[in-house]
Amino acid sequence: MDKDASETTEIHGDEPDMLGDTGGYADDLMAISRLSAAVSGLSDLDAILRIGLENVVRIMNGIAGGIMLVDEQTKTLSYRVYHGLSRKFAEGMHFDIGEGLSGRVARSGKPILMEDISQETEVARAELITMEGLKAYLCVPLKAKDHVFGVMNVVSKTPRHFTKRDMHLLHSIGDLLGVAIEQAKLQKELREGMDRYQQLSRQMLTAQEEERRKIARELHDDTSQTLSGLAINLQTLIEMAAKAGITNEAFMERLKMTQSLAIQINTEVARLMGDLRPALLDTLGLVPAIRQYAETNLKRAGIDVVFGFDDIGKTMLPDTEVGLFRWAQGAISNIWQHSGAKNVEISLKRDGNSFVLRITDDGRGFDVSLIKSIEEGGRGAGLFSMNERMLLLGGTCTVESRIGHGAIAVARVPIT
Numbered sequence: 001m002d003k004d005a006s007e008t009t010e011i012h013g014d015e016p017d018m019l020g021d022t023g024g025y026a027d028d029l030m031a032i033s034r035l036s037a038a039v040s041g042l043s044d045l046d047a048i049l050r051i052g053l054e055n056v057v058r059i060m061n062g063i064a065g066g067i068m069l070v071d072e073q074t075k076t077l078s079y080r081v082y083h084g085l086s087r088k089f090a091e092g093m094h095f096d097i098g099e100g101l102s103g104r105v106a107r108s109g110k111p112i113l114m115e116d117i118s119q120e121t122e123v124a125r126a127e128l129i130t131m132e133g134l135k136a137y138l139c140v141p142l143k144a145k146d147h148v149f150g151v152m153n154v155v156s157k158t159p160r161h162f163t164k165r166d167m168h169l170l171h172s173i174g175d176l177l178g179v180a181i182e183q184a185k186l187q188k189e190l191r192e193g194m195d196r197y198q199q200l201s202r203q204m205l206t207a208q209e210e211e212r213r214k215i216a217r218e219l220h221d222d223t224s225q226t227l228s229g230l231a232i233n234l235q236t237l238i239e240m241a242a243k244a245g246i247t248n249e250a251f252m253e254r255l256k257m258t259q260s261l262a263i264q265i266n267t268e269v270a271r272l273m274g275d276l277r278p279a280l281l282d283t284l285g286l287v288p289a290i291r292q293y294a295e296t297n298l299k300r301a302g303i304d305v306v307f308g309f310d311d312i313g314k315t316m317l318p319d320t321e322v323g324l325f326r327w328a329q330g331a332i333s334n335i336w337q338h339s340g341a342k343n344v345e346i347s348l349k350r351d352g353n354s355f356v357l358r359i360t361d362d363g364r365g366f367d368v369s370l371i372k373s374i375e376e377g378g379r380g381a382g383l384f385s386m387n388e389r390m391l392l393l394g395g396t397c398t399v400e401s402r403i404g405h406g407a408i409a410v411a412r413v414p415i416t
């Protein structure tokens with residue numbers, strides 16, 4: 001409100017006086033605070049500009065005007081919103097930064113005030129200004145932290161004396177709109193960044209699933225088959241050796257050991273295939289796949305597991321099934337790796353328009369608030385990707401735990 005106009009403003013015509021204006025400062029403050037409330041938190045740039053101009057038109061009775069924005073790429077300035085000006089005029093007023101009065105304000109960041117613009121010889125597009133019948137003119141920058149995003153022009157078509165108070169008020173409104181524009185632009189960049197990030201995550205997860213499926217298939221078709229063949233061959237050798245009357249105990253022992261090693265490796269490969277992409281997920285769906293994964297991994301660690309599955313039929317989209325399976329895998333592996341739990345409950349229910357998958361353990365628990373980022377060793381990556389997967393499905397993931405009181409992980413995804 002109390003900028004030193006004499007130092008920063010170009011004034012053409014008589015020096016505008018302050019007489020008779022002092023009584024209105026409270027009104028100005030009120031107008032600024034009302035406008036500030038109206039635009040604060042708005043992320044839609046056009047709405048900010050529209051509301052800004054509407055307010056100025058209301059406050060400064062009888063004026064015409066508009067807001068021009070800088071195009072950062074072309075370094076030009078053109079009208080985004082206007083009021084009381086003809087379309088021909090607004091479309092014709094298109095400047096390079098530095099060109100014309102508006103271009104000068106955009107470059108210098110300093111307001112310009114003119115008693116009668118139609119008398120000025122140095123203006124650009126003079127013919128349009130004359131045709132539009134413009135007289136008194138006031139232009140203020142819309143800036144934040146010394147960066148000019150655009151300018152606001154206020155004109156009168158009848159002779160009018162814009163005062164210093166008008167200029168101060170408009171200048172303050174310009175600053176306010178500058179900050180709002182900056183925030184809207186930052187929010188837009190943030191939103192675009194988030195969209196790009198989500199798109200990348202989605203692509204990465206799809207590629208990862210595809211790769212896992214391929215490796216699992218190769219393990220199944222090649223490695224596992226070959227290992228089964230090897231185990232059968234070794235069994236045949238054992239039988240042949242017995243028939244041939246070979247009595248060398250060390251030899252027979254070594255042969256049997258080799259065979260059980262082949263079987264053991266095959267079991268490991270089967271477990272690996274289950275981790276990579278359980279065949280059950282593609283054939284019978286999510287519930288049998290989770291059941292099998294939990295039984296293999298939890299029971300092996302001596303943990304009891306109870307299931308409570310609603311009959312969800314074939315209502316789930318493949319992406320949701322895969323996402324929920326990977327989520328369950330993360331929660332279940334945390335239980336056998338970290339919890340020391342004895343009992344686990346896994347349930348999948350329909351709740352209104354959502355599927356809710358809940359995994360509870362009675363282990364040692366942990367302080368969830370301490371897991372804020374992914375540590376160098378990878379700690380935190382599991383919970384992070386569980387959360388991300390649910391966000392990508394338009395759902396939510398919550399993990400609650402208290403030291404000594406186990407943990408509850410809940411995934412909620414919309415039924416689409």
Ligand SMILES: Nc1ncnc2c1ncn2[C@@H]1O[C@H](COP(=O)(O)OP(=O)(O)OP(=O)(O)O)[C@@H](O)[C@H]1O
Pocket residue numbers: 334335337338339361363364365366371378379380381382383384406407
């Ligand atoms: N059910 C649980 N019970 C006890 N502690 C848990 C449980 N789930 C997670 N934690 C703790 O939270 C930490 C973070 O889990 P997270 O899954 O993000 O990483 P991680 O399991 O350490 O590594 P990764 O999942 O990448 O293999 C774990 O290291 C563990 O300390």
Ligand SMILES: [Mg+2]
Pocket residue numbers: 330333334382383
């Ligand atoms: Mg983990």
